[in-house]
Amino acid sequence: MHRRMLGILIPILVTALSVSAHVGSSDVFFEGDAGPYHIYVTVRVPQVIPGIAEIQVRSASNDVRRIEIVPMRLSGAGSNFPPTPDVAERSKQDAQFFTGSLWLMESGALKVRVSVEGSKGKGELAVPVPAFAQRTLPMDRSLGGLLGFLMVFLAVGLVFIAGAASREGNLEPGETPPPAKTRRARMVMAITALVVLGILFLGKAWWGAEATNYKRGVNFFKPPEAETRLENRNRLVISAKGQDPEWSKEVEMKDVIPDHHHLMHLFLIRTPGMDRMWHLHPERAEGGAFVEDLPNMPAGHYQVFADIVDKAGFPWTLVGQIDLPEISGKALAGDDSIWTGAPLAVEANYASVAQLADGGRIVWERGSGPLAANAAMVFKFKVEDKEGNPAKDLEPYMGMSGHAEFVSSDMSVFAHIHPAGSASMAALELANGVPEGNRAITADQAMPDGMPISELLTSEVSFPYGFPKPGEYRMFVQIKRAGQVETGVFDAHVQ
Numbered sequence: 001m002h003r004r005m006l007g008i009l010i011p012i013l014v015t016a017l018s019v020s021a022h023v024g025s026s027d028v029f030f031e032g033d034a035g036p037y038h039i040y041v042t043v044r045v046p047q048v049i050p051g052i053a054e055i056q057v058r059s060a061s062n063d064v065r066r067i068e069i070v071p072m073r074l075s076g077a078g079s080n081f082p083p084t085p086d087v088a089e090r091s092k093q094d095a096q097f098f099t100g101s102l103w104l105m106e107s108g109a110l111k112v113r114v115s116v117e118g119s120k121g122k123g124e125l126a127v128p129v130p131a132f133a134q135r136t137l138p139m140d141r142s143l144g145g146l147l148g149f150l151m152v153f154l155a156v157g158l159v160f161i162a163g164a165a166s167r168e169g170n171l172e173p174g175e176t177p178p179p180a181k182t183r184r185a186r187m188v189m190a191i192t193a194l195v196v197l198g199i200l201f202l203g204k205a206w207w208g209a210e211a212t213n214y215k216r217g218v219n220f221f222k223p224p225e226a227e228t229r230l231e232n233r234n235r236l237v238i239s240a241k242g243q244d245p246e247w248s249k250e251v252e253m254k255d256v257i258p259d260h261h262h263l264m265h266l267f268l269i270r271t272p273g274m275d276r277m278w279h280l281h282p283e284r285a286e287g288g289a290f291v292e293d294l295p296n297m298p299a300g301h302y303q304v305f306a307d308i309v310d311k312a313g314f315p316w317t318l319v320g321q322i323d324l325p326e327i328s329g330k331a332l333a334g335d336d337s338i339w340t341g342a343p344l345a346v347e348a349n350y351a352s353v354a355q356l357a358d359g360g361r362i363v364w365e366r367g368s369g370p371l372a373a374n375a376a377m378v379f380k381f382k383v384e385d386k387e388g389n390p391a392k393d394l395e396p397y398m399g400m401s402g403h404a405e406f407v408s409s410d411m412s413v414f415a416h417i418h419p420a421g422s423a424s425m426a427a428l429e430l431a432n433g434v435p436e437g438n439r440a441i442t443a444d445q446a447m448p449d450g451m452p453i454s455e456l457l458t459s460e461v462s463f464p465y466g467f468p469k470p471g472e473y474r475m476f477v478q479i480k481r482a483g484q485v486e487t488g489v490f491d492a493h494v495q
């Protein structure tokens, strides 16, 4: 019995680990402004669809009276006609904390619209939620047994009821049924049994078709494979292959939309050890593949994560691996960046300070105490110049004050996070109706790259996020100072 249970549990664990839209990190973390109110939103996405999403909203100020939440499609039909919103419940212990549960009825690119009411009037925003079934729930054994027993009981009962009705239906009390009636009753019972068996058979076929459909949905949303090959010594060609054969028809590379300035954000991490990381931006070639002329790279085994956003606003991370020979390539340029340092596998560095190439440093204000899995947190980083003063030379990097990649040591978690949270910026813009021409960044964060930012950016950058499970993680925090992209790396042990 125990061994059989284990047999059921292990496949569930395996499938639960492989989820897309980031990798292994399906919950949504968000920070932003609903009109005059600064709020933090966490959406715990259900493992099965239809399923219940748990929504948590924290207001930064104490002047919020009421918060309403409602799920909608991210874009297209249905995105402008919300159903009646639910009122989020205010916590009794903490007046700035609100929670609610929402049914998500379909998979795909959804959003949760959050409407805030308080002493400064009304405000509203939408948080993109990529909803997808991550696994098939097995039926509980005792429930299965009970339902099976009820089915047999009902089926057999029906046959006997039909027989009894035809045999004794119009008898006087106490009268014995004549043999002709008994014979007819047997006929009726046989026919009823056939009909019941027919219904059961059709029911099983229907159940099977539904289950197959559902399983296909689960496969559809698994992270697509990044198929990579090297051409002409340093040209990396990346194409995508879904784990479901229909995937490539639904998600066409020619239709992916730009996400903070680029159609694809490609991360190459040398494994094991994660001692080198490249953040590159391949161009789309004819036929839909992406190509990147690689910079100088040492030979090694590389983990590939490539972020794209499909036309509906659903974020996908293509996942792959490639063995590369030593590459002498082009110089890094534009938004591309590299980090080199000590390997995680050999010496995890739990320091909260990361040295930068120019003598400056990034300090993680992590507070004390262990880091817990599944807790929504705000990761705050202070940037200092080489004198130890708050850096005054931060610039927007691809439209934002910072970018962070959270990667687990076994590569089962990869999340590319921004100050606004874990949603892709393209989806955030779609969800909030930012016009096409202004797609690079959300309206309230519009900061053209290259402009001096002393007035716009402070020396701090923060990211709302939560580790999805215990383990060792490496966090790459990327900022831009005086025209130069710099990466600070922090290791975290999560319990």
Ligand SMILES: [Cu+2]
Binding pocket: 260, 398, 403, 404, 416, 417, 418
């Ligand atoms: Cu980014």
